Amino acid sequence: MIRTALYAGSFDPVTNGHVDVLRSAAFMFDRVVLAVGTHHAKTPMLSAEDRVSLLKQVCAPIGLDKGCDVRITTFNGLVIDAARQADARFLIRGLRNGTDFDYEMQMAGMNAALAPDIHTICIPASVASRPITATLVRQIAAMGGDISAFVPQPVAAKLAEHLSGSSEGESR
Template sequence: MKERKAIYAGSFDPLTNGHLDVLKAALAVADMIYVGIGVQASKTPVFSYEDRVRLIEESTRDELGADAARVKVVSFDGLVIDAARNLGVSIIIRGLRDGTDLDYEMQMAGMNETMAPELQTVFLPASPSVRTITATLVRQIASMGGEVTSFVPAVVADALKKKFNS
């Protein structure tokens, strides 16, 4: 049987418990998951690409145990469909928090299907306990000295503290 490979793309700046929740669910859908960190020259992230890779790898080792071996972090610039094709992936994983996400993600899935009909978008709902978490809000809270340990893995919380206390 052919290995099912998927890409779960985003900026992951920073990785949140919501991202991890969707990633855990994705492991039931695919044998191998590429966490694709989108790199955009126009955006200045809080964490460098290298830091995000390290944080994702450490978090998945801590949270997923042996399943962490089924997760590989990669970078891409440009369209996720091009990254998927280059990686030999047939599934695009997208997490959903609410109806607003669904509206946006349905539009994106439709466009992707038109451009790359061989790729299948799979929507995975976030668990209720993590639905309110966004990386944007986590960054804002951390930058103002707020406590983010409920929203991100421990290694990410530590990195955010160091980043914003320096």
């Protein structure tokens, strides 16, 4: 039986923290499905297509290195529905701090009530990636700061390209 886990998030953008959690998950599971959330009420910085493309560039090699089948998909409903669609019995969640823990425990409880057959696995982030959030990365990038320590190189390049295109469009 293939052990499949779903790792869902906005991945806007994918950060070194996301990559860190995936590396750990790849040791535990035969397949990890990265599910990019595309909620209609949110306005992401990067399109779903860009986020999927970046995940393929950055995360597929990790799967190959760890012997784990890493797949990437999108979803716009409940995480448990995305997990069922992917035949995943586990949800992967990353923890940076106590605030994350409290939030993820609430989500795990609600998901367990809705889908008792799907289990949440929380993976603590490494010390180096604990302060990294996609929100802070977006803010730093938008203000012209150097994000290279917080995201993989292809992500930094894509954000620079995106922001240079956005600023040119605004100044016209």
